[in-house]
Amino acid sequence: xxxxxDGIAAxxxxxxxxxxxxxxxxxxxxxxxxxxxxxGLFLNFTERLELLESEQREIGLRLRRHLQFFFxxxxxxxxxxxxxxxxxxxxxxxxxxxxxxxxxxxxxxxxHVDFLDETLTVMRHKFLKEWGDERDTRTxxxxxxxxxxxxxxxxxxxxxxxxxxxxxxxxxxxxAFSYDTSVAQMPYQDVWDDELGKAHIVDEHQSLRRxxxxxxxxxxxxxxxxxxxxxxxxxxxIFDINEENECFLLNFTQTEVDAVFxxxxxxxxxxxxxxxxxxxxDALIVSKAFINFNLRTIHFSTLQNDQKPECYLIRLTISFxxxxxxxxxxxxxxxxxxxxxxxxxxxxxxxxxxxxxxxxALLDLFVLFMCLGSLFLCVRAxxxxxxxxxxxHEYFDRAFGIRLSIQDKWEFINxxxxxxxxxxxxxxxxxxxxxxIQFRDFDSALxxxxxxxxxxxxxxxxxxxxxxFTFFSQYNVIILTLRKSLPSILRFLVCAIIIYxxxxxxxxxxxxxxxxxFRTLGESSEALFSLLNGDDMFATFYTISDDNTIxxxxxxxxxxxxxxxxIYVVLSLFIAIIMDAYEVVKNRHNPNLAVQKSTxxxxxxxxxxPRADTDEARELxxxxxxxxxxxxxxxLRNWFGxxxxxxxxxMNNGNNNGRWHSHGRSGGGAFxxxxxxxxxxxxxxxxxxxxxxxxxxxxxxxxxxxxxxENTTELSRAxxxxxxxxxxxxxxxxxxxxGEAIIH
Numbered sequence: 063x064x065x066x067x068d069g070i071a072a073x074x075x076x077x078x079x080x081x082x083x084x085x086x087x088x089x090x091x092x093x094x095x096x097x098x099x100x101x102g103l104f105l106n107f108t109e110r111l112e113l114l115e116s117e118q119r120e121i122g123l124r125l126r127r128h129l130q131f132f133f134x135x136x137x138x139x140x141x142x143x144x145x146x147x148x149x150x151x152x153x154x155x156x157x158x159x160x161x162x163x164x165x166x167x168x169x170x171x172x173x174h175v176d177f178l179d180e181t182l183t184v185m186r187h188k189f190l191k192e193w194g195d196e197r198d199t200r201t202x203x204x205x206x207x208x209x210x211x212x213x214x215x216x217x218x219x220x221x222x223x224x225x226x227x228x229x230x231x232x233x234x235x236x237x238a239f240s241y242d243t244s245v246a247q248m249p250y251q252d253v254w255d256d257e258l259g260k261a262h263i264v265d266e267h268q269s270l271r272r273x274x275x276x277x278x279x280x281x282x283x284x285x286x287x288x289x290x291x292x293x294x295x296x297x298x299x300i301f302d303i304n305e306e307n308e309c310f311l312l313n314f315t316q317t318e319v320d321a322v323f324x325x326x327x328x329x330x331x332x333x334x335x336x337x338x339x340x341x342x343x344d345a346l347i348v349s350k351a352f353i354n355f356n357l358r359t360i361h362f363s364t365l366q367n368d369q370k371p372e373c374y375l376i377r378l379t380i381s382f383x384x385x386x387x388x389x390x391x392x393x394x395x396x397x398x399x400x401x402x403x404x405x406x407x408x409x410x411x412x413x414x415x416x417x418x419x420x421x422x423a424l425l426d427l428f429v430l431f432m433c434l435g436s437l438f439l440c441v442r443a444x445x446x447x448x449x450x451x452x453x454x455h456e457y458f459d460r461a462f463g464i465r466l467s468i469q470d471k472w473e474f475i476n477x478x479x480x481x482x483x484x485x486x487x488x489x490x491x492x493x494x495x496x497x498x499i500q501f502r503d504f505d506s507a508l509x510x511x512x513x514x515x516x517x518x519x520x521x522x523x524x525x526x527x528x529x530x531f532t533f534f535s536q537y538n539v540i541i542l543t544l545r546k547s548l549p550s551i552l553r554f555l556v557c558a559i560i561i562y563x564x565x566x567x568x569x570x571x572x573x574x575x576x577x578x579x580f581r582t583l584g585e586s587s588e589a590l591f592s593l594l595n596g597d598d599m600f601a602t603f604y605t606i607s608d609d610n611t612i613x614x615x616x617x618x619x620x621x622x623x624x625x626x627x628x629i630y631v632v633l634s635l636f637i638a639i640i641m642d643a644y645e646v647v648k649n650r651h652n653p654n655l656a657v658q659k660s661t662x663x664x665x666x667x668x669x670x671x672p673r674a675d676t677d678e679a680r681e682l683x684x685x686x687x688x689x690x691x692x693x694x695x696x697x698l699r700n701w702f703g704x705x706x707x708x709x710x711x712x713m714n715n716g717n718n719n720g721r722w723h724s725h726g727r728s729g730g731g732a733f734x735x736x737x738x739x740x741x742x743x744x745x746x747x748x749x750x751x752x753x754x755x756x757x758x759x760x761x762x763x764x765x766x767x768x769x770x771x772e773n774t775t776e777l778s779r780a781x782x783x784x785x786x787x788x789x790x791x792x793x794x795x796x797x798x799x800x801g802e803a804i805i806h
Contacts, residue, residue, distance in 0.1 A: 181359065
């Protein structure tokens with residue numbers, strides 16, 4: 063039997079001639095292998111398959127059927143196979159249950175964030191001396207400037223206000239605030255009581271609302287960032303800019319605190335006694351000052367059924383920022399709120415796990431298993447597509463001398479499945495984080511991470527539903543328009559982004575110091591993007607300071623030019639690109655339109671696909687008429703019984719020395735070697751082919767697993783091999799009548 067790589071006799075090739083050369087007598091019948099578009103024409107794959115030997119032709123026919131079935135939409139596949147659409151079913155279930163899960167989590171997170179914001183508001187009103195209600199609402203442009211102090215007396219007054227508010231927190235606040243009396247939160251040293259004359263360790267089990275004796279109140283902690291020294295010699299400033307950081311425990315006695323309540327300026331004397339000064343000559347030395355202390359509170363709301371009492375630790379830092387040394391000292395309060403198990407006494411919960419908690423836990427568990435199942439099915443489909451791509455590429459290269467283009471290879475990658483894999487991973491990670499939150503791990507960063515994961519996951523889940531509308535031309539306009547216009551949009555955006563970046567950096571550098579909207583690079587980009595939509599134009603003109611006439615003039619011209627270029631030119635061209643794509647999609651059935659050509663599409667179109675609801679289609683695309691790609695990956699087999707188990711015929715027929723034999727009906731119709739072995743011999747790169755026995759010489763193994771083709775019927779094996787010995791001459795007609803005897 064002639065080897066495949068020696069040529070195709072029917073095409074006029076001679077033994078020993080180069081593969082890509084044709085004889086003089088048969089040149090008109092042969093197409094160049096490595097040129098799929100000879101003289102601008104496509105290969106006639108039907109004719110090319112006829113030129114191949116019977117075994118190779120059978121492989122090509124099976125491959126074409128498999129490709130046609132692979133690129134069918136799920137609706138046609140269901141009509142042919144009548145198999146339950148697990149992936150579609152899971153996606154619909156995911157939309158319903160993940161949406162419910164997200165709604166429940168959103169309610170929990172909104173309650174948590176509201177608690178954090180309201181607690182921060184209370185802390186600012188309590189510890190910042192002149193904080194007003196108008197500062198609680200964020201407006202743009204802001205009605206007030208930075209909360210600041212400007213004199214040393216104001217600094218002392220604010221210090222005194224913090225001391226009074228801290229030591230009266232349990233008496234004045236209409237909330238469950240208490241001191242953090244755990245030793246673990248005070249690593250610096252024990253609390254010293256001047257009246258007792260000794261150090262003491264506070265009791266960590268003090269009640270949250272019970273009055274704590276003064277001696278057990280943890281002291282405030284003051285930290286100061288400064289440079290080493292500033293000296294003036296002969297009217298010359300000498301700076302020692304080495305940075306220093308000092309921290310002090312403000313161990314005020316009850317007598318000293320009472321004195322502060324009577325006269326706030328007593329704090330200045332108490333600080334001087336501890337070698338802490340805020341005089342005018344310290345303005346160039348002190349950069350920042352921080353007052354740190356901790357509080358505890360309980361959060362409980364009766365508005366939610368699943369809300370349980372929760373203990374929180376509030377770490378407060380009040381900063382006085384003098385780093386610019388301009389005389390304006392900006393004051394800010396930073397609160398870090400974290401969940402803790404112990405809140406100066408344990409909370410008694412009668413029903414630790416209520417019905418709502420159980421339902422939410424079951425919902426999370428159900429979503430987790432659904433996502434795992436969907437992930438497995440989609441990864442399995444992607445792997446099968448990858449195996450089919452490799453098989454197709456190898457067959458085209460060996461049989462036709464054609465290599466698939468990058469565009470054809472991308473056809474095998476279903477980006478919808480890839481997106482489903484991503485959203486499944488996001489939902490799995492988000493569900494795990496949400497489960498930890500349900501068990502009272504109330505970390506703000508974990509809340510944020512969970513919200514991002516679940517939000518992106520749900521977005522992709524809903525976006526993935528658009529795939530099923532692509533099967534109906536009336537509902538597919540958006541997807542087809544975006545797909546058609548995306549390459550042109552990306553090329554257009556390259557130039558548009560370059561122009562945008564030029565405006566961005568120029569506006570930030572030139573206008574930034576004189577306009578609130580261009581103060582940072584991010585704010586500059588936000589301002590320009592708002593101008594793209596025609597928003598807030600007058601305010602942008604107005605916020606540019608009039609102090610510098612040149613900057614005011616430049617800013618005016620800058621905004622006029624940006625608006626004119628981007629709104630009237632760039633956006634108009636952007637819309638025109640989308641409209642052109644829409645016109646193409648709308649007229650996609652116009653026969654005058656150019657059809658996208660590719661080797662893969664031409665190969666699929668070389669045989670007409672029958673209607674999906676016919677018996678012909680069911681017989682043609684039956685599982686035993688396609689390739690067995692799952693044999694290359696064991697995990698692809700036997701999931702929920704979708705793919706039947708197959709016996710390994712090589713174990714039963716491995717001792718027949720590579721011959722094709724006829725065993726008659728009593729032998730079950732089995733051959734000496736499997737069909738895959740014969741195909742492997744046909745596609746072996748070695749030309750050392752034995753005679754008579756059909757043994758294959760040593761050579762590299764083919765790229766793909768030819769065991770994929772071993773599910774061939776007895777009749778098809780006989781017809782493709784053109785060997786009458788396979789079927790007895792007396793049984794040939796009977797074999798044709800039977801036609802369905804499966805080789806096993």
